[in-house]
Each structure stands twice: as C-alpha cells, then as structure tokens.
Amino acid sequence: MKRDFLTLADRTEAEYRALFDRAHALKASRKRKEVVTTLAGRHLVLVFEKASTRTHLSFEAAMYQLGGTVTTITAGTSQIGRGETIEDTARVISSYADCIMFRTFGDERLNALAKASSVPVINGLSEGGHPVQVLTDLFTVEERLGSVKGKTVAFVGDCASNMGRSFVEATLFFGFDLRLGCPEGYRPAASLLAEAGSRVHVTADASEAVKGADVVVTDVWTSMGQEAESAKRKKDLHEYQVNEALMAKAKPGAIVLHCLPAHRGEEITDGVIDGAQSAVWDEAENRMHVQKALLEQLILG
Numbered sequence: 278m279k280r281d282f283l284t285l286a287d288r289t290e291a292e293y294r295a296l297f298d299r300a301h302a303l304k305a306s307r308k309r310k311e312v313v314t315t316l317a318g319r320h321l322v323l324v325f326e327k328a329s330t331r332t333h334l335s336f337e338a339a340m341y342q343l344g345g346t347v348t349t350i351t352a353g354t355s356q357i358g359r360g361e362t363i364e365d366t367a368r369v370i371s372s373y374a375d376c377i378m379f380r381t382f383g384d385e386r387l388n389a390l391a392k393a394s395s396v397p398v399i400n401g402l403s404e405g406g407h408p409v410q411v412l413t414d415l416f417t418v419e420e421r422l423g424s425v426k427g428k429t430v431a432f433v434g435d436c437a438s439n440m441g442r443s444f445v446e447a448t449l450f451f452g453f454d455l456r457l458g459c460p461e462g463y464r465p466a467a468s469l470l471a472e473a474g475s476r477v478h479v480t481a482d483a484s485e486a487v488k489g490a491d492v493v494v495t496d497v498w499t500s501m502g503q504e505a506e507s508a509k510r511k512k513d514l515h516e517y518q519v520n521e522a523l524m525a526k527a528k529p530g531a532i533v534l535h536c537l538p539a540h541r542g543e544e545i546t547d548g549v550i551d552g553a554q555s556a557v558w559d560e561a562e563n564r565m566h567v568q569k570a571l572l573e574q575l576i577l578g
C-alpha cells in the first residue's frame with residue numbers, strides 16, 4: 278500500500294526522527310563528496326501548476342544525486358493546461374514513475390491526484406500547506422540549535438498562509454511551542470488551531486509573539502495566487518515586518534527562517550535576512566538533504 282506525504286500528519290514522530298537522522302547523514306556524505314545511489318533505477322515526476330525555484334531544483338538535485346532520474350512538467354507545457362483531468366494525468370504518470378511531487382492551488386486537486394495515483398505523492402506546496410518546507414525548517418532548527426523539542430517558534434505576518442498552517446500542524450509532532458503574531462483575518466482556521474491546542478498561542482502583537490523566542494519565522498505577505506490582494510495585504514500587515522527592532526525582542530541567539538522567495542523590505546528587512554541571525558541559506562540548502570531522506574522513505578518503504 279503506497280503512502281503519500283500530503284500533510285505533516287502523514288508520518289509518525291518515529292518516522293520523522295529516522296528521516297532527520299538520515300538527512301543529517303546524507304548531508305554529511307554530500308559534504309565528503311561521497312556518491313550515494315540508493316534510488317538508482319527509480320524515477321520521479323515533478324508537476325508544477327505554480328512557479329518554483331527551490332522546490333524544482335532541490336527535488337531534481339536530490340533525485341539525480343541518489344542515482345535516480347526526474348522529469349518535470351508544468352501546466353502550461355503539458356496537456357494539463359489544455360484540460361486533461363488530474364486523475365487521468367495521475368494514472369499515466371503512475372505508470373512511468375515511482376513517486377510524484379505536485380505543486381498546485383487547492384487541496385482538492387492535490388487529493389484527487391493522490392487518490393488516482395498508484396505511487397506515493399508529495400505535496401510540493403498547496404493552499405493548505407507546505408509540508409516539505411516546514412519539515413526542512415525544523416531540521417534546520419535542530420542543526421542550528423541542537424533540538425526542536427521545547428523551543429519557542431514565533432511565526433509573524435500572514436499566519437493563514439500555507440507555511441503558517443503547516444507550522445501549526447507541526448506542533449503536534451515536534452514538541453515545540455508556536456506563537457503566531459498576526460492581525461485578525463490572517464489567522465489559520467479556528468478548527469486547525471483547536472486541533473493543535475495549547476501549544477499554539479495567537480496574538481495580534483508582533484512583539485509579544487517574538488519575545489524570548491528561539492526561532493523567528495516569516496513568509497511573504499502575498500502568496501502565489503493572491504496577487505490581486507497585494508495592496509490590501511501590505512497595508513494590513515505592515516506592522517508585522519521582521520526587522521532589527523523586532524529581532525531585538527527574541528532570545529540573543531535566536532535564528533531567523535524564511536522559506537524564500539523573500540519580498541525584501543516588506544515582510545523582512547535586508548539587515549535581518551543578510552544578518553548574523555539568518556539561517557535562510559542553510560534552510561534553502563537543506564531542502565535537498567531532507568527531501569533525499571523523504572524520497573528514500575517513500576520509494577523504498
């Protein structure tokens with residue numbers, strides 16, 4: 278029975294521990310220039326209905342470096358853009374590939390592709406979440422700060438974004454406290470917050486969210502597909518910028534994460550993203566190492 282990775286609820290705590298251990302080992306191997314070919318003969322198909330730099334490149338690099346092969350298609354360059362159903366597309370890709378990664382808009386489309394596919398499907402970003410990114414963020418926290426357990430993570434800005442939602446889900450598996458700093462209207466759904474329970478605290482005061490935090494995270498104010506709302510979002514969120522003054526409220530050794538791409542000067546300043554507390558470049562690199570471990574778990578079982 279194939280298992281997908283559509284949300285962070287699709288793996289257990291024990292599987293995440295094994296995945297992080299393997300990702301640390303694969304990263305160390307890569308640094309030593311060792312060749313690892315655990316996925317030789319296996320094929321990955323990447324399907325993009327939205328733009329991407331990191332997800333596209335890090336999945337391709339991960340699969341090729343493990344000895345596998347990859348094909349990438351987009352809606353515009355495939356029959357998806359001409360109306361072929363996602364279910365028919367999934368059935369056909371399943372006959373060529375050992376795993377599918379899908380980046381799309383609504384979660385109905387992601388779930389429909391997963392249901393019709395006979396091979397594991399990875400969510401490469403949807404409206405409902407960005408689980409591979411948040412997994413990588415927590416791996417980066419472990420690498421920088423020794424452990425995720427017991428840490429306080431502040432997520433500031435658009436907390437209703439796919440990143441905000443996946444961070445809320447992650448509290449159920451990784452034992453950290455999450456403080457969301459956002460105005461009314463930019464909170465994750467009440468049902469998701471209720472599910473997460475006392476580990477998640479929501480405040481409209483960005484300083485309160487960041488006070489004493491070990492990790493400060495933000496994301497763009499206007500996600501892909503929300504471009505028409507950009508002016509309103511800038512106005513609503515301007516007090517939630519991660520800047521030097523806000524960072525001064527966090528723990529002295531706190532790190533800053535941003536999944537990228539950043540809109541410098543909006544949700545984050547140049548001084549913070551380029552500063553000593555920024556872990557964003559490690560975070561981007563770690564996408565590849567974490568996804569290697571994930572691909573091994575999903576394809577090899």
Ligand code: CP
Pocket residue numbers: 328329330331332333402410536537538
């Ligand atoms: N962080 C992230 O997913 O980046 P891309 O949109 O470039 O893939």
Ligand code: NVA
Pocket residue numbers: 402407438439440496497499500501536537538
């Ligand atoms: N929330 C952002 C993340 C980009 C990686 C978006 O969906 O555009």
